[in-house]
Amino acid sequence: MKTTTSSSAPTTAPKRPSAARTRLIDTATRLFYEEGIHAVGVDRIIDEAAVTRATLYNQFGGKENLVLAYLRNEDEMLRAMFADAGEAVTDPAQLVDAVIDGIAADIRLRHTRGCPFINAAAEYPDVDGAVRLLIDEHREWFRSTLQAVAEQAGLESPVDVAASLVLLRDAALVGGYLDGDERVTPAFERTARSVVAAHRPL
Numbered sequence: 695m696k697t698t699t700s701s702s703a704p705t706t707a708p709k710r711p712s713a714a715r716t717r718l719i720d721t722a723t724r725l726f727y728e729e730g731i732h733a734v735g736v737d738r739i740i741d742e743a744a745v746t747r748a749t750l751y752n753q754f755g756g757k758e759n760l761v762l763a764y765l766r767n768e769d770e771m772l773r774a775m776f777a778d779a780g781e782a783v784t785d786p787a788q789l790v791d792a793v794i795d796g797i798a799a800d801i802r803l804r805h806t807r808g809c810p811f812i813n814a815a816a817e818y819p820d821v822d823g824a825v826r827l828l829i830d831e832h833r834e835w836f837r838s839t840l841q842a843v844a845e846q847a848g849l850e851s852p853v854d855v856a857a858s859l860v861l862l863r864d865a866a867l868v869g870g871y872l873d874g875d876e877r878v879t880p881a882f883e884r885t886a887r888s889v890v891a892a893h894r895p896l
Contacts, residue, residue: 715753717743722764727810731761731817761814762828768810769832775800776839786846793843794859794886801866801882802875809867836860849893858889 721743725734736757740747754760779792807813811829818825840859844852866882 712753714743714745714749718745718750718753718760719763719767722760723767726761726764727807727813731814758824761825765811765814765825765828765832769828769835772800772832772836786843787848789843790847790849790890791887793840794883794890797859797863797866797886798879798883801863801870802879805867806871806875808871809864812864812868833860844890844893847890848895849890850895851893855889855893859886862886862889 721739740750775796779796783789783792815829837856837860841852841856844855849855862885866878869878
């Protein structure tokens with residue numbers, strides 16, 4: 695039997711970003727990360743993204759909003775990495791190891807020129823500016839997420855565990871760029887796992 699639909703307004707799917715907007719974010723992400731934010735001008739981004747100046751300003755209003763979009767994109771990708779790690783394991787104790795593995799893979803394969811948030815913070819010294827506020831929000835999410843993972847795994851002093859892992863990741867991302875991941879990534883994994891082991895209940 696055919697069913698009738700309700701008279702309420704239909705739900706609409708989330709609007710997908712335009713191809714031009716996606717190209718702008720992808721191009722800015724590559725150039726900002728590889729060469730530095732202040733070193734890359736708007737004209738370079740427009741040229742490599744194959745869009746008009748009007749398109750960039752219609753989409754973002756200016757370079758700073760494009761910088762914010764770049765950092766939000768980095769934030770979303772890291773959140774997705776954590777979500778994927780959470781879906782891949784069922785034992786909370788194993789999630790800590792999965793997170794360490796994910797960070798190591800990020801150092802080795804993706805963020806080979808340091809942490810994009812630390813790099814951006816170095817270029818934006820105004821701690822009350824929009825860029826630094828977004829960076830602070832990201833880092834607070836990262837720290838609180840690691841704390842939650844440690845709590846779920848039953849580790850002692852999860853606040854301390856999270857603080858140590860944040861510090862180790864920061865150092866490993868910078869060290870991986872300066873000294874190479876072959877030297878830094880194993881040291882990160884070894885030290886991170888020793889932190890976790892030291893906080894497992896006896």
